[in-house]
Amino acid sequence: MTDAVLQAGAPGPAARPEGSRPGAVLRRAEARPIIEIDDVVKTFGEFVAVDHVSLTIREGELFALLGGSGCGKTTLLRMLAGFERPTAGRILIGGQDMTHVAPYDRPVNMMFQSYALFPHMSVEANVAFGLRQDGLPKAEIRDRVRQMLDLVQLAPFAKRKPHHLSGGQRQRVALARSLAKHPKVLLLDEPLAALDKKLREQTQLELVGIQERVGTTFVVVTHDQEEAMTMADRVAIMDSGRIIQVDTPHALYEYPNTRFVAEFFGTVNMFQGDLIEDEPDHILIRSDALANPVYVGHGISAREGATVWVALRPEKLAISRTRPDRAHNWDQGIIEDIVYLGGISTYHVRLDSGALARVTTQNLERMAEPDITWDDRVFVSWRHDNVVVVTG
Amino acid sequence: MKRASRFPYVMLAIGFAFLYVPILLLMIFSFNESRLVTVWGGFSLKWYAELFRNEQMLDAALVSLRIAVTSATIATVLGTLSALMMGRFGRFRGRLLFTGMITAPLVMPEVITGLSLLLMFVSLEGLIGWPQGRGVDTITIAHTTFCMAYVNIVVQSRLVGLDRSVEEAAMDLGARPLKAFLVITLPMLAPALVSGWLLSFTLSLDDLVIASFVAGPASSTLPMVVFSSVRMGVTPEINALATLLVLVATVTILIAAAVLWRQERERDRAVARAVDAERRA
Numbered sequence: 150m151t152d153a154v155l156q157a158g159a160p161g162p163a164a165r166p167e168g169s170r171p172g173a174v175l176r177r178a179e180a181r182p183i184i185e186i187d188d189v190v191k192t193f194g195e196f197v198a199v200d201h202v203s204l205t206i207r208e209g210e211l212f213a214l215l216g217g218s219g220c221g222k223t224t225l226l227r228m229l230a231g232f233e234r235p236t237a238g239r240i241l242i243g244g245q246d247m248t249h250v251a252p253y254d255r256p257v258n259m260m261f262q263s264y265a266l267f268p269h270m271s272v273e274a275n276v277a278f279g280l281r282q283d284g285l286p287k288a289e290i291r292d293r294v295r296q297m298l299d300l301v302q303l304a305p306f307a308k309r310k311p312h313h314l315s316g317g318q319r320q321r322v323a324l325a326r327s328l329a330k331h332p333k334v335l336l337l338d339e340p341l342a343a344l345d346k347k348l349r350e351q352t353q354l355e356l357v358g359i360q361e362r363v364g365t366t367f368v369v370v371t372h373d374q375e376e377a378m379t380m381a382d383r384v385a386i387m388d389s390g391r392i393i394q395v396d397t398p399h400a401l402y403e404y405p406n407t408r409f410v411a412e413f414f415g416t417v418n419m420f421q422g423d424l425i426e427d428e429p430d431h432i433l434i435r436s437d438a439l440a441n442p443v444y445v446g447h448g449i450s451a452r453e454g455a456t457v458w459v460a461l462r463p464e465k466l467a468i469s470r471t472r473p474d475r476a477h478n479w480d481q482g483i484i485e486d487i488v489y490l491g492g493i494s495t496y497h498v499r500l501d502s503g504a505l506a507r508v509t510t511q512n513l514e515r516m517a518e519p520d521i522t523w524d525d526r527v528f529v530s531w532r533h534d535n536v537v538v539v540t541g
Numbered sequence: 542m543k544r545a546s547r548f549p550y551v552m553l554a555i556g557f558a559f560l561y562v563p564i565l566l567l568m569i570f571s572f573n574e575s576r577l578v579t580v581w582g583g584f585s586l587k588w589y590a591e592l593f594r595n596e597q598m599l600d601a602a603l604v605s606l607r608i609a610v611t612s613a614t615i616a617t618v619l620g621t622l623s624a625l626m627m628g629r630f631g632r633f634r635g636r637l638l639f640t641g642m643i644t645a646p647l648v649m650p651e652v653i654t655g656l657s658l659l660l661m662f663v664s665l666e667g668l669i670g671w672p673q674g675r676g677v678d679t680i681t682i683a684h685t686t687f688c689m690a691y692v693n694i695v696v697q698s699r700l701v702g703l704d705r706s707v708e709e710a711a712m713d714l715g716a717r718p719l720k721a722f723l724v725i726t727l728p729m730l731a732p733a734l735v736s737g738w739l740l741s742f743t744l745s746l747d748d749l750v751i752a753s754f755v756a757g758p759a760s761s762t763l764p765m766v767v768f769s770s771v772r773m774g775v776t777p778e779i780n781a782l783a784t785l786l787v788l789v790a791t792v793t794i795l796i797a798a799a800v801l802w803r804q805e806r807e808r809d810r811a812v813a814r815a816v817d818a819e820r821r822a
Contacts, residue, residue, distance in 0.1 A: 232709055252712045265710035269728045282715030313811035330714065 180207040183334055183366050184229065189238030191224055198224040200390035201238075206334075211360050211367045213381035215374060217413075221390040222370045226336050229368065230259045243333050253282070258332040262339040264323035266311040272298070272322050273307040279330040297325040300359060317348050324356070328363060337369045341376065353379045374414055378402075386410050402462075408539050411460040418461040418506050427453045433477070434459055434538065438504035444477040446533045451540050458539050465535040466508040468496055468527050470520075479530035482506065484523055496521070498529055564787060571780035578775050588781040595778065601766040605746055608677060608762065612684035613741035617734055619685070620692025620741075627693075628700035646690040655754030658683045662755060675757035683755045684748060688741035695740065699733035 184206040191199040199221045206212045214222040227233045228240060231252035240248045247255055258279070267275050276297050280290045298304045301321035311319055320340065327335055340356065341349045357380050360367045371377050377384045378398040385395040386409075394406045398414075405411035408419060420443075422436030427448065434443040434457055443459050451457060473479040485505070486497035496508045506529050521527060571589075575582025592598060623643055627636065646654060662672055662679050672678050707729065711721035727734075749764040756765065767779060 230709075230713060232713075252709070253715045253717055259710070259713045261706040261710055263704050263706055265704060265706040267707065267711070267725055278711070278716075279714030282720075309811065312808055315812065315816045326710075326714070 180209055182206065183208040183210075183243055184368070185239075185241040186225070186229075187239040187241065189225070189228065189235045189240060191221075191228060191233060192236045197390050199228070199235075202390070202392050204385060204392060204395065206366060206368060208366055209364055211357065211369065211380055211382045213369045213371055213377040213384045214387060215371055215377040215384050215413075216387035217372060219389075220387040222372075222387050223338060225387075226259075226338055226368065226370045229334070230257060230336050231255050256332055257334040257336055258327040258330055259336040259338065260323050260327040260340055262342055264311075264319050264343070266319060266322055266326070268311055270310070271307065272303060272309050272311070272314070275311065275322055276326045276329050278326065283330065293329055297329045300328070300362070301325045316344055317352065320344060320352065324359070328359075328365065332365065334366045334368060337367060339370055339372070341371075342373075349376075350379075356380060378414075386413060388413075403537070405460065405537060405539060407541055408458050408460070411458075411537060411539060416463055416507065418463065418466070420459045420461075420504065422457055422459055424449075424451055424453055424455045424457050427451065432538070438500065438502045440480045440501060442477045443536060444533050445536045445538055449538055449540070455540065460537040460539060461506075461531055461535070462537075463495060463507040463509040464493075466506065466529050466531050468498070468508045468510065468521060468529055470525070470527060472528055473530045478533055478536070479528055480506070481526065481528050484521060484525045484527060487519075487523065494519075496527075498527060500529070567780050568784045568787065571777060571784040573777050573780075576777070578777060578780070588777040589785075592778050592781045592785075597761075598763075598766055598778075598782065601761050601763045604677060604760060605763040608681050608684060609742045609745040612681045612688055612745050613738050615681075615685045616688035616692050616741045617738045620689040620737060621696050621730070621734060623689070624693045624696035624700055628697050643693050644690055646687040647694070649687075651748075651750040652754075654687060655683070655751040658686070658751065659754045675755055676760040679755040679757070680752050680760060680762065683751050684741075684745040687751065688744055691740050691744065692737035695737040696730060696733045699730055703729055 182205045184204070186202055186204040189199055189202050190197070202221075202225060214225060216222045224233060228235055229242075231247070231250060231254075235248060238248070239246060242255065242257060267278065270278070273294055276294045277290050280293055285293075294307075295304070298307055301324055303318060303321055303325065306314060306318060311322065314322065320343070324340070337356075341352055344352060353376060356367075369377070369380060381398060383395060383397055384401055386393045386401065388409055394401060394410045396404070401410060401414045405414060411417045412419060420436045420438040422434040422439070422443065424432060425435045425442065426433035429448045431447065432445050432449055434445070436443065436459060439459075449457075472481075480500050480502075482498040482500040484496055485499045488495040488497070491512070493509050493511055496510070498506045498508060500506055508529060570578060570581075572584050572586065573580075573582055574585040574587070623639075627640055627643075658679075659675075662675060662682075666672060666674075672682075703726070708721050708726055711725040712718065716724065747764065748762075749768055752762050752765060756762065761769075767782070770776070771779060
């Protein structure tokens with residue numbers, strides 16, 4: 150990749166140095182909003198596809214809309230592109246009201262799940278299509294197409310027709326075509342869904358690299374939690390037309406605000422319980438599934454006696470044969486199953502209450518003999534600061 | 542076991558013989574010296590010479606071609622427009638009714654189509670003075686009417702298979718709807734338009750019943766001339782004409798198939814190369 154390409158393809162903030170994503174997130178917290186979705190509703194007949202969604206996406210961000218099928222994420226993306234009109238609410242792009250602006254007049258471009266390449270045009274002509282619509286001079290179009298094809302490393306294939314390319318190459322043509330007009334925002338609808346697993350993992354990082362180089366705001370729709378975690382600066386989790394939580398992948402994993410988010414984003418052991426003691430500096434929760442109460446070293450905003458859920462990530466549980474010498478935050482059970490995955494192992498522990506707890510441990514030592522095996526009686530424990538408590 | 546495995550081949554041979562022996566016989570007898578259609582009198586090309594001297598037959602062939610080209614072209618335009626309306630503009634009032642109505646001519650007995658068109662032309666002439674009498678124009682209109690239904694079906698089925706997002710991509714990149722249609726949708730529909738046109742062309746060229754109803758005195762189409770001359774007795778001349786028609790059709794189909802096959806093979810090779818290159822990269 151040459152420097153000329155980097156500069157040419159950077160209408161937004163300057164390219165940030167490689168490998169600085171956490172810092173980039175912090176810096177971008179002050180960045181200007183580029184998309185403001187204001188209380189948007191979209192209904193199809195009786196069906197509410199998008200239900201009072203408000204969301205701000207900042208300039209230069211790689212933002213992911215994550216959710217299961219039918220959660221409204223694609224409808225929301227299509228409203229940003231202009232293919233669907235909101236039933237109510239407003240959409241601002243770059244500070245301008247775009248709610249009722251047609252797709253061909255919006256400063257955003259979209260990369261389609263099916264890639265939607267023009268089959269009767271060469272790779273070059275596909276990438277040039279948007280620039281031609283703007284009536285740019287021929288020489289400039291040629292230069293921009295060249296830059297874009299260099300960016301996605303497809304220059305040798307410029308004269309090919311799309312059906313003469315492999316799936317991965319088609320995906321890159323689609324990316325080059327949608328970036329060619331230097332849109333303020335690039336919308337990506339399941340950009341990697343059509344690739345096989347190995348290529349997908351590699352392409353995720355490539356896509357992030359390209360986004361960092363050109364600096365364009367990316368909004369990615371995906372149903373794949375790992376993909377969202379790998380790529381996005383921030384993720385919005387959607388369910389039945391609503392946004393449940395918007396945060397960094399780290400915050401979504403460690404501080405989920407609901408049961409839905411905790412369960413959707415990663416694996417979790419979830420136990421329902423009652424708040425039996427609520428003090429400013431600690432709380433106690435009693436659960437039918439756990440033999441001992443759960444102690445958490447901070448207060449929460451709920452009444453005593455309220456129903457709450459205790460969410461425990463499998464890797465934050467410890468497993469041992471010795472009984473912990475404290476009155477809370479542990480339980481015991483029988484090893485029902487061991488899933489060995491090389492780097493980690495997952496133990497399925499059937500607790501005495503009948504509930505199942507999943508515990509993952511890292512296999513750090515090559516020669517270590519596993520000392521816990523099927524049907525062993527074990528103790529499962531956790532630190533009080535690793536407990537997540539959600540109220541809904 | 543061996544005998545059992547031969548059975549399907551025998552059935553296949555019988556089936557094909559049933560289909561093609563009559564045509565083969567017809568072709569052989571077109572080179573017959575004898576005037577009698579069923580008695581072989583030696584090889585000769587004289588019926589071909591005779592055919593090309595037959596003014597009436599040649600005129601009819603020209604009339605047929607003119608009608609076929611015109612009506613196929615109009616039918617392709619109208620059929621495509623109606624297919625777009627049904628396939629692209631969502632649900633509108635009475636869509637189901639229209640879908641049924643546009644395909645009705647496919648199953649309507651030709652006699653009824655012909656008769657109703659004749660009645661319409663006659664009453665139109667009485668009301669507004671057009672069309673004056675019946676002739677090439679009325680046949681063209683009649684053929685357009687029923688060919689349009691076929692084009693509609695062909696184009697609609699292609700439209701269903703088209704990825705809608707390709708048009709959306711064009712608009713997303715700044716093309717207005719009309720431009721997106723002309724530059725993106727239309728080229729993608731081209732195969733359906735071509736096959737719709739060819740289908741209409743052959744249907745029009747082939748039609749006897751409807752043409753007989755709406756034809757005028759000076760507008761006999763080829764099927765009409767052939768049919769009326771056959772009624773007075775089959776001459777080997779008709780065999781010669783039929784042989785030429787079969788030949789033209791066969792050659793056209795072979796050329797089309799060869800072109801398609803070559804494209805397919807080139808595409809497969811290019812994809813294999815692309816996948817290879819990617820693996821090495």
